[in-house]
Amino acid sequence: MSVRELVVLGTASQVPTRHRNHNGYLLRWDGQGILFDPGEGTQRQMLRAGVAAHDLHRICVTHFHGDHSLGLAGVIQRINLDQVPHPVTAHYPESGQRFFERLRYATAYRETVKLAEAPVAADGPLAVTEAYTLDARRLSHPVESYGYRLVEPDGRRILPERLAAFGIKGPDVGRIQREGALGGVTLEQVSEVRRGQRFAFVMDTRLCDGVYALAEGADMLVIESTFLDEDVQLAVDHGHLTAGQAAAVARDAGVRHLVLTHFSQRYTDPEEFERQARAAGFEGELSIAQDLMRVPVPKR
Numbered sequence: 001m002s003v004r005e006l007v008v009l010g011t012a013s014q015v016p017t018r019h020r021n022h023n024g025y026l027l028r029w030d031g032q033g034i035l036f037d038p039g040e041g042t043q044r045q046m047l048r049a050g051v052a053a054h055d056l057h058r059i060c061v062t063h064f065h066g067d068h069s070l071g072l073a074g075v076i077q078r079i080n081l082d083q084v085p086h087p088v089t090a091h092y093p094e095s096g097q098r099f100f101e102r103l104r105y106a107t108a109y110r111e112t113v114k115l116a117e118a119p120v121a122a123d124g125p126l127a128v129t130e131a132y133t134l135d136a137r138r139l140s141h142p143v144e145s146y147g148y149r150l151v152e153p154d155g156r157r158i159l160p161e162r163l164a165a166f167g168i169k170g171p172d173v174g175r176i177q178r179e180g181a182l183g184g185v186t187l188e189q190v191s192e193v194r195r196g197q198r199f200a201f202v203m204d205t206r207l208c209d210g211v212y213a214l215a216e217g218a219d220m221l222v223i224e225s226t227f228l229d230e231d232v233q234l235a236v237d238h239g240h241l242t243a244g245q246a247a248a249v250a251r252d253a254g255v256r257h258l259v260l261t262h263f264s265q266r267y268t269d270p271e272e273f274e275r276q277a278r279a280a281g282f283e284g285e286l287s288i289a290q291d292l293m294r295v296p297v298p299k300r
Contacts, residue, residue, distance in 0.1 A: 002030040004297040006222060009045035011289045013226045013262045014067055021045050021291050022067045023262060025222060027199060030131055034058045036201050042071030043078050049292050053082040061092035062203040063145035064099040073106040080112045087114040091126055093144045094119035120146050137213050139205035141239040147214045152196030162190040197300055203262060206239050215253035219298045224262035229276050247277035256298045258282055261289035
């Protein structure tokens with residue numbers, strides 16, 4: 001059975017707290033695992049969440065501030081220690097190549113796994129597979145930062161009433177799906193387009209074109225909301241979003257499930273982020289991220 005879910009490993013901004021680890025998010029997409037922004041302590045959080053090094057196929061780093069990348073050293077060494085049997089690809093801003101290399105070789109260990117480096121230098125596709133296309137968009141932060149977007153190819157949904165109208169049943173249903181036509185009846189006549197699922201990951205940024213491009217039509221949007229709305233000037237000054245800004249983006253982009261995360265340690269009431277998101281007019285599913293929670297990607 002295919003599994004598509006977000007496993008939240010950490011939700012704190014800048015520094016961890018008693019209840020929130022540094023950032024870390026694993027997207028399970030069928031048989032693939034994409035790890036986003038492994039901050040300090042990610043390896044231990046993976047253990048607590050039941051995530052193994054063997055689950056990782058890609059690592060996507062938005063930018064090289066410590067709360068989003070200090071866990072790279074431990075995660076990469078764990079991948080090698082456990083001798084993960086498949087290649088792992090790392091995406092990160094090309095301007096941070098020196099930081100990636102320092103983290104990759106922070107201490108001595110034996111390399112047993114092929115880790116492909118695929119730095120991001122501009123907006124556009126990073127990888128195209130049968131299961132998804134992975135894109136990047138530039139964000140607005142004091143250091144170069146990119147958000148990521150995963151899009152499943154569109155498919156087709158079989159319509160039983162149309163099959164019945166053409167008298168197609170039994171093994172012939174499979175034949176028309178495989179071959180595209182059967183006895184003069186085309187697949188298009190007995191099905192409709194099923195839009196592929198879309199997932200977006202937006203971390204440290206001010207409002208900018210990249211935020212909206214990533215969020216557009218997303219079934220799930222994971223987005224930072226470091227500040228509450230009353231501290232909007234702090235958000236602008238430091239290159240972040242407020243809960244209301246993030247929710248307004250989701251509202252305008254038609255997001256189905258909004259996951260707010262990356263919270264400043266100055267706030268003690270998580271429910272205020274939900275209140276401000278709803279006040280901004282977002283009416284879809286809403287999760288205020290907590291460490292070790294699992295959030296299913298909405299089905300189509």
